[in-house]
Amino acid sequence: MMALNELTIAQARDLLAKGEVTSADLTEACLTAIESATTLNAVTTVTADKAREMAKAADARISAGDATAMTGIPLGIKDLFAVEDVPTQAASNILGGFKPRYESTVTRNLWASGAVMLGKLNMDEFAMGSSNESSAYGPAISPWREDGSDAAITPGGSSGGSAAAVAADLCLAATGTDTGGSIRQPAAFTGTVGLKPTYGRCSRWGIVAFASSLDQAGPMTKTVRDAAIMLGAMAGHDPMDSTSADLPVPDFEAALTGDIRGKKIGIPREYRVEGMSASVDTLWAEGTAKLRDAGAEVVDISLPHTKHALPTYYIIAPAEASSNLSRYDGVKYGHRATLSAGEGINDMYEKTRAEGFGPEVQRRVMLGAYVLSAGYYDAYYKKAQRVRALIKQDFEAVFADGVDAILAPATPSPAWQLGAMKSADPVEMYLQDVFTVTLNLAGLPGISVPAGLSSKGLPLGLQLIGRPFEEADLLNTAYALEQATGFSAKADKWWT
Numbered sequence: 001m002m003a004l005n006e007l008t009i010a011q012a013r014d015l016l017a018k019g020e021v022t023s024a025d026l027t028e029a030c031l032t033a034i035e036s037a038t039t040l041n042a043v044t045t046v047t048a049d050k051a052r053e054m055a056k057a058a059d060a061r062i063s064a065g066d067a068t069a070m071t072g073i074p075l076g077i078k079d080l081f082a083v084e085d086v087p088t089q090a091a092s093n094i095l096g097g098f099k100p101r102y103e104s105t106v107t108r109n110l111w112a113s114g115a116v117m118l119g120k121l122n123m124d125e126f127a128m129g130s131s132n133e134s135s136a137y138g139p140a141i142s143p144w145r146e147d148g149s150d151a152a153i154t155p156g157g158s159s160g161g162s163a164a165a166v167a168a169d170l171c172l173a174a175t176g177t178d179t180g181g182s183i184r185q186p187a188a189f190t191g192t193v194g195l196k197p198t199y200g201r202c203s204r205w206g207i208v209a210f211a212s213s214l215d216q217a218g219p220m221t222k223t224v225r226d227a228a229i230m231l232g233a234m235a236g237h238d239p240m241d242s243t244s245a246d247l248p249v250p251d252f253e254a255a256l257t258g259d260i261r262g263k264k265i266g267i268p269r270e271y272r273v274e275g276m277s278a279s280v281d282t283l284w285a286e287g288t289a290k291l292r293d294a295g296a297e298v299v300d301i302s303l304p305h306t307k308h309a310l311p312t313y314y315i316i317a318p319a320e321a322s323s324n325l326s327r328y329d330g331v332k333y334g335h336r337a338t339l340s341a342g343e344g345i346n347d348m349y350e351k352t353r354a355e356g357f358g359p360e361v362q363r364r365v366m367l368g369a370y371v372l373s374a375g376y377y378d379a380y381y382k383k384a385q386r387v388r389a390l391i392k393q394d395f396e397a398v399f400a401d402g403v404d405a406i407l408a409p410a411t412p413s414p415a416w417q418l419g420a421m422k423s424a425d426p427v428e429m430y431l432q433d434v435f436t437v438t439l440n441l442a443g444l445p446g447i448s449v450p451a452g453l454s455s456k457g458l459p460l461g462l463q464l465i466g467r468p469f470e471e472a473d474l475l476n477t478a479y480a481l482e483q484a485t486g487f488s489a490k491a492d493k494w495w496t
Contacts, residue, residue, distance in 0.1 A: 004029035006169045009226040023058040023072030030074045034170045034444045038493040040141045042164040045120040054116040070233045071114030075162035076171035082206040090208040091135040092125045094356025095334045104206025105238045122161025124357045125209040130432045132160025133362040142489035143168040147457040152418040160221045163190040173221040179214045179409040181436025184448035188410035188461025191450040195227040198468045199443035203238035211320035219443040222478045228252035260480045261295030266403040270306035271273045279454040287462045290484035303394040313437040315384040322368030369382035392442040405477045410461035413434030415456040447478045449487040
């Protein structure tokens with residue numbers, strides 16, 4: 001029998017229902033795994049006492065016959081989610097020591113379902129990055145390694161700690177957030193499943209903001225079924241979030257029939273970009289063939305404004321970040337710089353932000369302030385918003401033509417060694433988001449499904465893009481892809 005921390009949510013739920021394991025058993029197995037995996041630097045705060053109390057309550061709830069599908073399931077929480085009285089730092093020095101007196105809606109929903117919190121997970125600072133190297137905690141490390149190498153590999157970003165923790169079986173699942181691919185890219189890099197729901201499906205209230213019109217919370221899990229189960233607990237209308245969709249939450253798991261006969265799957269020609277690795281290109285072709293063999297109709301489609309997506313994203317996202325991060329000034333909470341004699345409040349603002357924000361955050365805040373400044377607002381920000389509308393219209397036209405889902409790579413390459421991009425132009429790192437940012441700009445749901453290994457033995461993922469608020473149908477197509485690829489590879493536990 002596999003170790004308890006290696007179970008999926010669905011497997012654990014079934015064993016809990018039968019009384020063959022307890023939530024306390026699952027929780028202790030995960031806490032032990034976390035203790036032996038400090039090398040990965042995936043978990044930043046362990047909430048062992050809280051986890052044990054929640055597990056005890058979950059077991060009582062199961063005994064009383066009041067369990068949900070998530071009752072008793074131990075989870076890791078990305079450090080972007082506010083959890084009451086638990087350090088919430090967004091991996092930034094400027095929020096050092098901050099413990100919120102409130103709970104994010106997503107985590108409140110999870111706790112209401114009976115889930116158990118193991119601790120907080122590493123991430124890029126304020127979710128800005130694609131490799132988890134901008135974290136104030138230091139980089140998270142992927143449990144995967146290239147064949148024949150001991151070099152540390154990035155788990156991706158910004159939800160790199162979540163991806164690493166799930167892939168290394170430190171938790172049964174984790175929360176993530178996706179602003180430009182920060183759930184889907186690390187999932188692809190670690191052989192896990194990452195679901196970005198439609199914008200508005202999960203509340204943003206209580207999640208530290210990066211770019212408010214792009215951010216969306218979602219589950220990071222071991223299987224598509226687990227993603228369906230966890231999304232059902234996370235989602236729901238929230239009156240405290242004005243962008244939250246007032247729509248019923250379907251039974252996502254019930255939609256997983258695996259039958260995609262007659263579904264029309266689009267293959268976007270513009271996603272065949274220069275520099276895409278041969279392994280990814282081959283995997284895409286194989287995934288296309290597998291969906292066709294499963295009964296889907298595969299058609300070529302065009303998304304003509306895709307080539308403008310990256311520059312559009314890297315105008316809009318920094319602009320919103322510069323506004324959101326203006327609240328961190330050392331006055332009300334978090335880090336405050338020490339002033340010398342004669343220095344005033346402006347000096348405090350400048351020194352606090354210089355000391356508290358890392359280089360990547362500073363870069364994006366400065367870029368955002370620039371594109372919003374007088375004389376440049378019309379030339380950059382307003383033009384980017386118009387292009388964003390055109391990108392959204394591209395998807396609307398494709399779906400209006402009867403396409404049910406779009407298949408594309410999740411990333412242009414496998415994961416790389418930590419430090420490999422250190423001396424590169426920042427734009428090279430930004431290019432890693434080429435396949436993912438379009439969904440955030442259009443507000444669409446997307447899911448990364450592990451589908452194979454690179455020539456060096458690292459995981460590769462394929463991405464499915466769905467119609468807005470049709471996550472149930474998207475999850476079913478992803479389930480069919482998962483079944484067809486049969487991916488089951490796991491990283492060797494070199495860190496234990």
